[in-house]
Amino acid sequence: MQTLTPRVFWAQRHGDVYLRVEISDAKNLDISIQENILHFRGQGHGAKGENEYEFNLEFLKPVKSEIKHKSTQRQVNITVRKLERCWWGRLTMQERKPGFLAPDFDRWLDESDAEMELKKEEEINKVTFESRIPKDRYLGLKKGYLFTYNLVQFLGFSWVFVNMTVRLFILGQDSFYDTFHTIADVMYFCQMLAIVEMINPAVGLVRTGLIPAFIQVMGRNFILFVIFGSLDDMQNKPVVFFVFYLWSSIEIFRYPFYMLACIGTEWKLLTWLRYTIWIPLYPLGILAEAVAVIQSIPIFNETKFLSIRLPEALGSSLSFSYILQLYLLLMFLGMFINFRYLYKQRSRRFRTKKRKSN
Numbered sequence: 001m002q003t004l005t006p007r008v009f010w011a012q013r014h015g016d017v018y019l020r021v022e023i024s025d026a027k028n029l030d031i032s033i034q035e036n037i038l039h040f041r042g043q044g045h046g047a048k049g050e051n052e053y054e055f056n057l058e059f060l061k062p063v064k065s066e067i068k069h070k071s072t073q074r075q076v077n078i079t080v081r082k083l084e085r086c087w088w089g090r091l092t093m094q095e096r097k098p099g100f101l102a103p104d105f106d107r108w109l110d111e112s113d114a115e116m117e118l119k120k121e122e123e124i125n126k127v128t129f130e131s132r133i134p135k136d137r138y139l140g141l142k143k144g145y146l147f148t149y150n151l152v153q154f155l156g157f158s159w160v161f162v163n164m165t166v167r168l169f170i171l172g173q174d175s176f177y178d179t180f181h182t183i184a185d186v187m188y189f190c191q192m193l194a195i196v197e198m199i200n201p202a203v204g205l206v207r208t209g210l211i212p213a214f215i216q217v218m219g220r221n222f223i224l225f226v227i228f229g230s231l232d233d234m235q236n237k238p239v240v241f242f243v244f245y246l247w248s249s250i251e252i253f254r255y256p257f258y259m260l261a262c263i264g265t266e267w268k269l270l271t272w273l274r275y276t277i278w279i280p281l282y283p284l285g286i287l288a289e290a291v292a293v294i295q296s297i298p299i300f301n302e303t304k305f306l307s308i309r310l311p312e313a314l315g316s317s318l319s320f321s322y323i324l325q326l327y328l329l330l331m332f333l334g335m336f337i338n339f340r341y342l343y344k345q346r347s348r349r350f351r352t353k354k355r356k357s358n
C-alpha cells in the first residue's frame with residue numbers, strides 16, 4: 001500500500017475552518033494539531049483505490065488544538081476552531097496554495113456573506129432565547145410607574161437647577177444666601193419621593209444596588225432635613241447653594257437617562273454624561289456636604305438641639321456634634337462605597353457597549 005495525498009476542499013466562517021478530505025470508507029484515522037499544523041493520516045478509498053493517505057497543513061493564523069471530525073462513506077469532514085474570530089485571507093501559512101487543496105464550493109462564502117449568515121444566526125438565537133424567557137404580565141405597569149417616577153424627579157430637579165442658574169445670573173452671589181427659602185420645598189418633595197429608590201431595588205423593580213441607593217438617599221436626606229431643615233442658622237449659608245446645585249446637576253441627566261431606558265431608547269451623549277459627570281460632581285458634593293456638617297457643629301453645640309440627656313453621674317448631656325463627627329467619617333466611607341459602585345457601573349456600561357459595537 002503506498003502513501004498518497006488526498007484531495008482536500010476547504011471553506012471558512014469567522015470562527016471555524018471546514019476541511020473535506022476526499023477519501024471514502026476511511027479507517028485508522030489519526031488527525032491532530034501540533035504547533036498550528038494539522039497532521040492527517042488514514043486509510044481509505046481514493047482516486048487510486050485503497051491506500052494510505054497523509055497530508056499536513058500549517059494554518060495562516062492560530063487555531064485551537066481540539067478538532068472535530070466525522071467520516072462518512074464518501075469523505076472525512078474536519079472542523080477546526082480559529083483562536084480568534086476573524087476572516088483569513090487564505091488557509092495556509094505558505095503563500096502558494098498546495099496542489100491538493102481547493103475551495104469547497106458547497107460551503108464557500110465570502111466574508112460579507114458569512115457576516116450576513118452570522119447576523120441571521122444571532123437573530124434566530126435571540127428570538128429563541130427571548131421566547132424561552134417567561135413574559136412578565138406586569139411589565140407595562142412597572143415601566144409606566146418607573147417612567148412617571150423618573151419624569152416627576154426630572155421635572156423637580158430641572159426646576160431646581162434652572163431656578164438656581166437664573167437667580168445666579170440675575171442676583172450673582174446674593175442668590176447664595178436665600179437658596180434654601182426659594183428651593184427647599186421642591187427639594188423636600190424630590191428627596192422624600194427619592195425614598196422609593198431604596199424600595200425599587202428591594203422589591204426587584206430595578207437592578208440598582210440596595211446599599212448604594214440607601215447611602216445616597218439617606219445621606220442626602222440627613223443633610224437636607226437635619227442639617228439644613230432643622231437649623232435656621234444654616235439656611236442662609238452659601239453652602240446650601242453648592243449642595244443643592246451639585247445634587248441637581250447630576251439628576252437632570254440621571255432621570256432622563258432612566259426615562260429613556262424605560263422606553264427602550266438610548267441617547268449616547270446622555271448615557272455618557274450619566275456615567276461620567278459624577279466623577280467630578282461626587283467628590284465636590286461630598287466636600288460641600290462635609291462643609292455643611294462642619295459649619296453646623298458649633299450651632300448644635302450652642303443650641304444643644306438634638307443633644308442626648310445623660311444620667312447625672314455621666315454629665316448633663318451628650319452633644320449631637322459627636323454624632324456629626326461620626327457622620328463625617330461615615331460620609332467618607334459612603335463616598336468610597338458609592339464611588340467604587342459608580343465606577344463599576346460605568347465600566348460595565350461602556351464594556352457592554354463596546355462589545356455590542358464590535
Ligand SMILES: CCCCCCCCCCCCC[C@@H](O)CC(=O)SCCNC(=O)CCNC(=O)[C@H](O)C(C)(C)COP(=O)(O)OP(=O)(O)OC[C@H]1O[C@@H](n2cnc3c(N)ncnc32)[C@H](O)[C@@H]1OP(=O)(O)O
Nearest residue numbers: 206207208209212213216219250258278281282285331334
Ligand atoms: C442617617 C444615616 C445615613 C447613612 C449614610 C451614611 C453615609 C453618607 C454618605 C453620603 C453620600 C451621599 C453623597 C451624595 O449625596 C452627594 C451627591 O449626590 S453629589 C452629586 C453627584 N452624585 C452622583 O453622581 C450620584 C448620583 N446617584 C446615583 O447614581 C444613584 O443614586 C446610585 C444608587 C449611586 C447609583 O445608581 P444605580 O444603581 O441606579 O446605577 P445605574 O444608573 O447604573 O442603574 C442600574 C440599573 O437600574 C436601572 N434603574 C435604576 N434606577 C432606575 C429608575 N429609577 N428607573 C428605571 N431604571 C432604573 C438602570 O437603568 C440600570 O439598568 P441596566 O443595568 O439595565 O442598565
